[in-house]
Amino acid sequence: MRHFFAAYLLLVPSLLAQLSASERCGKEIYMRGVGGSGKEIVALLDNGQTRVPATLTPCGSCHGADGRGKPEGGVVPPDITWDALTKPYGVYRTNGRSHAPYTESTFKRAFTMGTDPSGNKLDTVMPRFQLSYEDAACLVAFMKKLGHLADPGITDESIRIGVLLGPSDTLIRTTLAQYFDKFNRDGGVYGRTVELVFHDREGATRLAQWLNRASVFALIGNDLTGAESDVAPVLNDAETPSIWASAAEPDLRQPLKPYVFYVRVASRPAHTDADSLTAARILTAGLQRAGRSLTRQSFVEALESMYKVDFGGVEVTFGPNRRVGVSQR
Numbered sequence: 001m002r003h004f005f006a007a008y009l010l011l012v013p014s015l016l017a018q019l020s021a022s023e024r025c026g027k028e029i030y031m032r033g034v035g036g037s038g039k040e041i042v043a044l045l046d047n048g049q050t051r052v053p054a055t056l057t058p059c060g061s062c063h064g065a066d067g068r069g070k071p072e073g074g075v076v077p078p079d080i081t082w083d084a085l086t087k088p089y090g091v092y093r094t095n096g097r098s099h100a101p102y103t104e105s106t107f108k109r110a111f112t113m114g115t116d117p118s119g120n121k122l123d124t125v126m127p128r129f130q131l132s133y134e135d136a137a138c139l140v141a142f143m144k145k146l147g148h149l150a151d152p153g154i155t156d157e158s159i160r161i162g163v164l165l166g167p168s169d170t171l172i173r174t175t176l177a178q179y180f181d182k183f184n185r186d187g188g189v190y191g192r193t194v195e196l197v198f199h200d201r202e203g204a205t206r207l208a209q210w211l212n213r214a215s216v217f218a219l220i221g222n223d224l225t226g227a228e229s230d231v232a233p234v235l236n237d238a239e240t241p242s243i244w245a246s247a248a249e250p251d252l253r254q255p256l257k258p259y260v261f262y263v264r265v266a267s268r269p270a271h272t273d274a275d276s277l278t279a280a281r282i283l284t285a286g287l288q289r290a291g292r293s294l295t296r297q298s299f300v301e302a303l304e305s306m307y308k309v310d311f312g313g314v315e316v317t318f319g320p321n322r323r324v325g326v327s328q329r
């Protein structure tokens, strides 16, 4: 009985986080441009004059992992979360155009033929996609989930943050616990408190397994003791944002791993609580900037927007192509 109960408790969070098979397939199409049937999806650009694999221009690369659009270049991709597209009173776009609420079939027409429900032609920046009937259905299934999916570790009341430390980092552990305790007593961030999960720093394989189970929104840690090039890909694949107080050899290989941030490069690992506190302050400032509708993506973008921000005498700048916060002299 006891065993059954323990297993049940473990299952609940993972079941909630799970997508159905067709939603998962839709997510692959949306995020990576990879079709479920194994058939290539084609994206037509420039009024159909250029054909490229959709893997080069997946939906998420313009509309964002959360569907709310990433302003980039001239035309701003609109919010395409299902709620936004199907508002009963129709949609008024910032470009002055309006259209009737979307349905499943007009939505499919938008990404295959480039028209909205009122027959307006969409700007040609928005590619037209050629994909199988099954893949289109998967994409629709996923779109209905998008915008309702909370990233791991977030509830209305709390944000769970993992703290990865070495076995002898007890002082750092106490300092961080006190810092977040005060942060929570001061009201937390947009009504949420930060809940810490301490975990021993360990090798890449075991870290991957832990990340799978732990359901943390993001991580902070003091350093990766030279194992950056093994561990950073794991963090990045798990799409878990992480901030490291220092790195001896930050993994800055191209393409840059968007989820992994380092405060500074230092030949000696960070073993002072001051360094770890800086990482913690950057984390809370990022949470503030990302706002109430926090997602991992909005958090990463919030970190990227930091330009010469002072954290207790440490000046930090990140950017889309910059993952080390303190410039090296």
Ligand code: HEC
Pocket: 030, 057, 058, 059, 060, 061, 062, 063, 075, 076, 077, 078, 080, 091, 093, 095, 099, 107, 110, 111, 116, 121, 122, 123, 124, 125, 126, 127, 129
């Ligand atoms: C290269 C960037 C880009 C990619 C990739 C892209 N879109 Fe778009 N999308 C846009 C832009 C820009 C617009 C706005 C067009 C306009 O205003 O006429 C748009 C418009 C839309 C609209 C119409 C929204 C409305 O309010 O009428 C839908 C629906 C849409 N995209 C869905 C998708 C889907 C689904 C995919 C992937 C299969 C996708 N888009 C891929 C840039 C993109």
